[in-house]
Amino acid sequence: MEINKSSAPTPYSILCVVGARPNFMKMAPIIEAFAALGPEINVCLVHTGQHYDVAMNHQYFEALGIPQPDINLDVGSGSHTTQTANVMLRFESVLDTKNPSAVLVVGDVNSTLACALVAVKKGIPVIHVEAGLRSFDRAMPEEINRVLTDQISELLFITERSGRENLLREGISKHRIRFVGNVMIDTLHHNLKKAVPVSKILKNSDSEKFLTGHDGYGVLTAHRPSNVDDPDTLRSLLEIAIKISAQLPIIFPMHPRTRDMIQKFGLNKILDVPTVLQLPPMGYLEMLGLMKDARVVLTDSGGIQEETTALGVPCITLRDNTERPITVDEGTNTIAGLDSAKILTIFDEVMLTGGKAGRTPELWDGQASTRIAAEVLDWLKNGYPNK
Structure with missing residues (x-):
């Protein structure tokens, strides 16, 4: 496991976690939006290594303009249990070293749940981007990851309004939920001309x-x-x-x-x-x-x-x-x-x-990450009001 020292501390530090390639597309615009806020938020990017194909990972990071991770846990492959356990074991030392203001996780992969669990047990608030999505199929490992991550998160960002209903039905306070749109679409808008x-x-x-x-x-x-x-x-x-x-x-x-x-x-x-x-x-x-x-x-x-x-x-x-x-x-x-x-x-x-024409859903406008960054900063400045 390689740990690089971060730059000088700033008022708030967010530890952002990626583990698999779908996470990269979701995290890229969020990191950019945090950077646009200036020195008020310091981001530390942790790659758990859940997807460990070095060439493919580099290809995604380079294409999406994501900075190289500050920390790589190098967990590699394994069963769901082995992978989740290894992420938890290695992530704990990172939290002890960094002591961030909050941990931000995206999506529903094993790394998402593993890092959220470690953070919440250490009293560090968790922010979940892409919360509230439900297939209602508990045979899907991702569904278990979604449900449990949402239950232990303090701030939950949803991509569509149905996510709010799912979360409320599961007993999550409406004050913890923010409807911001879809960060995947931010990445799509940003890169469409480069396709x-x-x-x-x-x-x-x-x-x-x-x-x-x-x-x-x-x-x-x-x-x-x-x-x-x-x-x-x-x-x-x-x-x-x-x-x-x-x-x-x-x-x-x-x-x-x-x-x-x-x-x-x-x-x-x-x-x-x-x-x-x-x-x-x-x-x-x-x-x-x-x-x-x-x-x-x-x-x-x-x-x-x-x-x-x-x-x-x-x-x-x-x-x-x-x-x-x-x-x-x-x-x-x-x-x-x-x-x-x-x-x-x-x-x-x-x-x-020609098939279904469809329409662009509400707030899928390429600005979800900007809304997330603003909400996170306001939440931190107000002392974690939902905690």
């Missing part, structure tokens, strides 16, 4: 002619254990993608977990068709470029449901539920699960009509 065009992505992959003769393309992403850890389920997912690719070529940036499972189950030959292009994991700007010009995106990612809504691109979610209902109620997202007939029906509608 890597699909032509360049294909050129770099030696697949320049993949889209020749076709009117557009679709994008597929899949990584959740419920979709890729069972051979029958994964086979069904891949077969659906192949059926769709007969009408619209599919670009498939493959998550390392998915790639490993395809190899483990001997499913490589299923994808040996000219209409499905397998690519390695993409950086943020590459994924943004793929999504913004796609005719449809098929995914089991929560963040991509939000990004496609902001981009106005039809999204078919390969899950039976979503913790982001606003993407269905107001956005471009449709929940399909892995029902082949349902997916194909939705896809046919996209091809026929």
Whole structure:
């Protein structure tokens, strides 16, 4: 574990935690918004190392303009229990050294809950960005992380109004909740002009002619254990993608977990068709470029449901539920699960009509991080009024 000494102390210190790549997109605009406040808030960035692919992490940090972490816990992989325990053990010494005014966590990964637990047990208030999201599926590890992190947080920032109702129903005081919008969309707005065009992505992959003769393309992403850890389920997912690719070529940036499972189950030959292009994991700007010009995106990612809504691109979610209902109620997202007939029906509608038009949800205006920074500073100056 490497710890670098921070700069001279300032009135308030916020220890910001990232652990996995979805966290990076959420933390980037928050750090920038804190910096815009000047010397009143000092930020210390801690990377737990939950996602430990050095090359991919560097690619995201560089693309998003995130400063290198002040502290890296280097926890690496492991079971949910092992990973959470290792983060807690290593994070405790950081809090003893830094003694921050508050700990800010984002999202719902294991690092989010682990660091929040250590902080609250040491009497350090926790700030949770992206609070109140619920799939109501306790079989999802992320759902457990969300619920428990919200229960122990003192300041909770929500991305959509349904989050407030979820939190109130769980007994959380309304005085701890702030509706600020979606920091993921801040990052999207900031980087849209820098998105890597699909032509360049294909050129770099030696697949320049993949889209020749076709009117557009679709994008597929899949990584959740419920979709890729069972051979029958994964086979069904891949077969659906192949059926769709007969009408619209599919670009498939493959998550390392998915790639490993395809190899483990001997499913490589299923994808040996000219209409499905397998690519390695993409950086943020590459994924943004793929999504913004796609005719449809098929995914089991929560963040991509939000990004496609902001981009106005039809999204078919390969899950039976979503913790982001606003993407269905107001956005471009449709929940399909892995029902082949349902997916194909939705896809046919996209091809026929262009799919759900949707609209931009309230406060998804690229300014959520600015609101968060202002609220945090006011909260600190007023002596943690909700604590």
